[in-house]
Amino acid sequence: MAARLRWAALLLVPALSVILSKYSRSSIPGLLPPVVLVPGYATNELDARLTELYRPSSPRCAAHKGQGWFRLYLDHASLNNDPAGVRCFAEQMSSVYDAASGDYHNVPGVETRVPFFGCTRAIRHPDPDRGNFSYTDAFVSRLERVGYRDGETLFGAPYDFRYAVPSIAGDAFFAGLKGLVEKASRRNAGHRPGAQLRRHAGVPVPAPATPAVAPEAVRARGRAVGRRRAGHAHARLRQQPRPAVRRHGGAQGRVPEPAEQPLGVAEPGRVRSYTAHGMVGFLEATGMGEAVGPYETRVLPLFRELPSPRVPVACVVGVGVDTPEMLAYPGDNFDVAPRMVMGDGDGLVNLASLVAVDPAWRRPAADFSMVKLRNVSHTGLLVDDRALAVIINAILRPNN
Template identity: 45%
Template sequence: MPPMAALVRALLVVAALLALPPGSRSGDAGNLHPVVLVPGYASNQLEAMLTAAYEPSAPACAVSAAAEQGWFQLWPNHTAMHDASQVPCFADQMSVVYDAGADDYRNTDGVATRVPFFGSPRALIGWDPLVRQLEAMGYREGATLFAAPYDFRYAVAPPGHPSAVGDRYFRDLGRLIRRATRLNQGRPPVVVAHSFGCALTYQFLLARPLPWRRRYVRHVVLLGSALGGFAAAGMDFGLPNVARPTMVRLARSEQSALWRLPTPLVFGDRPLAVAGTATYTARNVSAFLEAIGFAEAVRPYVTRVLPMWEELPAPMVPVTSVIGIGVRTPETYVFGADGLRGEPAVVYGDGDGDINLVSLVAVEEWSQVEGQDLKVLRLPGVHHTGYITVDFAVKSVIAEIAEAGRTIESTGNLAFEQKCTDH
């Protein structure tokens, strides 16, 4: 390791230790503000149970359904990852349905789902490096360390539109935050969110009265926030050799898929997809959805998604935004003259590999809002998954959590940017 990189890494470790509240270096959690972790998309477990209404789509699904008794792990689905015959079953059971009559999303008929281990970091996937560092600081599960997993296929909706799953999650998250506060002598938690969890956390805060936010939320640490959506293609769920129509059907069924589309507020007229003479931007997403044969998504997109992202008001609780920069990130997809078919050429820009820089820095507008504390930490070369897995990035995040938990008086409107240029 180059001498400068070693020095910077050592300083990060020292900074994290020095930032800890008194007594926490020895594992005494008595003075810690609790931490609530909100994972990103597909970063926690889901369980399912099949009922008599379930109709298998393939013979192999009928066999596996007959063998399933009670609740089983739907995500991550290791069976489908290793047995191609089970991929259609997984896609069926994982898909959701937009009920136009009810104006809400629901599971496929015959499939019940639940999120196990709510409140516990045991539910999280891929968070072990960060959780271990928190435990080394003195945080303990159920006492000062909590997690708020959710059904990532769903989201929430604006006022006037039902959202049974999303509303229930917000109620559960609010209760968890209050419980963490009560268990820690009235000290409110530091909420640490990643990726799609940042969008949910942000909308959760806006849905709560300002006095509630200031009473129950000490600080929010956003890791790779995409409050303006992003242009990257969807995930493949780790399933090799999956037929594209199967994966497209699953991806399009999810309410959360529409939430990830670039927003007009943040992306403006930037070209997202080009096909012959047609250019699609965040301002004509409806036309794009129709062009790809997904016209049924236009109504929920226009009525349930866009109204939630027409503005980005400051949450008026202290925020630290940690972003990765300098990683090639898909920005524009260029198709041939025959429309949105085939494999496009990809034009790359800056970002964290998944989230475009323009979306990552959208929160910087809050620095102009009186009374909004904001800090932006830029980590060069850190990919979207690296905030919670890459050693130097994890240590940087730990230092921010420790700093946020210190008992200090608010300094009013604080907005500045810090760059870690050598790691």
């Protein structure tokens, strides 16, 4: 008798996406559904190589020139203790938008690659020299405790987070992700009779956690939002000089989708407000006019509709944490720290963005669920014991 095949779940977590490949449980009793982890923004390693075409802004930035591949991101010691190193990092991490091709690319002379695709090595510790820093180690360890093994039933799909879709880099990633899901399915189907897979569950579904307000202060100022986050290596990426922040295709993809919620508000006396529908005006007012074209041609089309997924989906989000909802600036000075008007969310992503897919995907025929965990922050989802239990249960649910 042919084995019974079914879709497995796609679990979307704001800091991480978890894709469970389809497998034939009846042909291999007790087999764990293979899992492919897609990391959150800026939570995996990136390598770089500097060629003869690279023109460094200072001798310090030429230290790796002609020396082969080196870890560009994340080098926590250099970024925290060497101001000159931060400037070189920003220079080499920058990407340039080419209006003719409608795509982003590295600055001349800088080549980049994403190491360790297929395993969790680049995801577990973005800075291998700092083993006590990780957003995902607790989560991966919990998966290993229930029987998952890296490269066998557990896989990683790191990517160059500077690039959004559509782009050459983005298209290449999704092609690789599709191949990885298929590989995970084949390996865990055991190649037994009747275990042929009709299709795979590796359908790219954008995580609903689209930062709506806080990143706009980052983009306007070119530095981290909230000094309490300054100790996070994650924040060092956001502390690049303003031009470097603007030139990330990935940053363009994090611009909020249209909504009737104000983004920036001037102080009394010079009142000016912007909603997500007025992002063009906000970008121009903050000196980021070069981002208007990519925003209109690349970002907006992604949010014109939220097509229903073809696989079961579980969204796990944190709520009940003070989250920036509006930014109040003194007059037209966008270079100063804005006053944060707080609302509900997970501390980084406000509630409206967290639940954006709920109305579109919650149909009687759809296998969709959303779990809201109170008082759990954006990164806390992957370290909080209560959150981890919910996520692991969502992963294992297709086995029940």
